[in-house]
Amino acid sequence: MNLLIIGAGAIGCLVGGKVAHHHDANDVRVTLVGRPVVEEVVRQRPGLILSSHKGEQHVRNVQLFSTTEQAFQHASQPFDAAILTVKSYDTEAAINQLRQAAQKHGRPLPVVLSLQNGVGNEQIIAKMLSPAHVVAGIIATPVDVQAPGHLFIEKERYDLGLSCWHPAVPQKQFEALQRVLQRAGFSAVPYA
Template sequence: MKFLVMGAGALGTAFGGMLADAGRDVTLIGRERHIKPIREHGLRISGIWGEHVIKNIRATSELNANYEPDVILLTTKSFDTENAIRELQPLITDDSVVISLQNGIGNEEIIARYVGEEHAMGGTVITGFEILHPGEVEVTVSAATTKIGEFNNENTPRLRKIVAIFNEAGIPSDAVDNIRMHVWAKALYSAALNPLSAIFRVNYGKLSNPHSFAIIKALIHEAFKVAEAEKVELFWERAEEYLDYLRHEQIPQTEKHRSSMLNDIERGKKTEIDFLNGVFVDLGKKHNIPTPVNETIVRVIKFLESPK
């Protein structure tokens, strides 16, 4: 299988690098500042996935119409999904598939709208990645295996093959037949921790503090009411069940993680808040459900990301 990583930042570069290190044909598409050192000197991966120096990887900032990937890993920011999939459309063949490994809710639906449900898969990654220097990525923390699933929830041979390739490459992964549930579960985790980490400028572990966790409890209760109105099936029947899992399982496993949203704000970049807490706000308005805590968090993040 030939892999193309579209939007090769920290996560995409780590996934592509591990696949290339395992002998797979991989092309990274990313920003020239990060891609040029990889092209000239190779890619370095460090951290919990081991130490790797990868030379046999194609790295470029230009998408070439001659590429013929079997699997496209979409790792752009969620607000870039639509533009990215438009660029990728000419590369889609009868047998190719696009897998979203992005944050937030709605990316898989955008992919399916442009290339068809049969070419769309979803994925969730609760693993931390950081670009230490251009061309060097550290895998920092992990709270779960990567989950991959078909848009239509079928357990297909190609899904099992892709997941097997991921595992052989040292990327712990599972094939699932309920990817929407996993996407919403990841969104709950991200919406609870990512923006508050950015607002308070702390790692995730600090958010167990009673004052910050009270805010988390309120926003998660709003999200559960919205999910119920939207008829979204979740792994937890009640908000308190998820909050217990978040406090005692997810936060301890990723306590040292630094929010990607905080990194974006510090670099003057747009955040993904509209695809996280912003989704809960929009769905709340759709169903006449108040979401004041999520709405306040969205407003604070938008203030922080606005030009000073």
């Protein structure tokens, strides 16, 4: 699976870091899009640091770019899924950038899992892409950003729920995303 995570803050780095840590890069490729400062720090370090009361994990098999267009430019294969973790007020801009990058590089639009705070994000994604592209999600892991690309996980209870927002969401893609998240240690409980 080729996974794009748009928003390299606390939740984006948590999900991307855990997925990359628990999968071989030949099996699942993780690409994050975040602010230029995060990209710079993660490239210099290199990688993400996931800290908890149990210790630290250094995750190096991730790519990080400061724009979605750069992520598409460097992707050797189409993205199978995107996970949106930006603030709600950035949803429209993030989806617009995703749409433009896919079109520019002649790639299909991936299914988008929204792991955002707030309400109405799924409606915005559905309006801008289509209802068949939307997976709704919720995550309940308290995490704090210590520095760009360095997280502290307060409680390691990786609860995550997801649901096809519309019956037209391809079940095969939904289940593949669910399996990737479960293998990374998230509960990834499906809801109707």
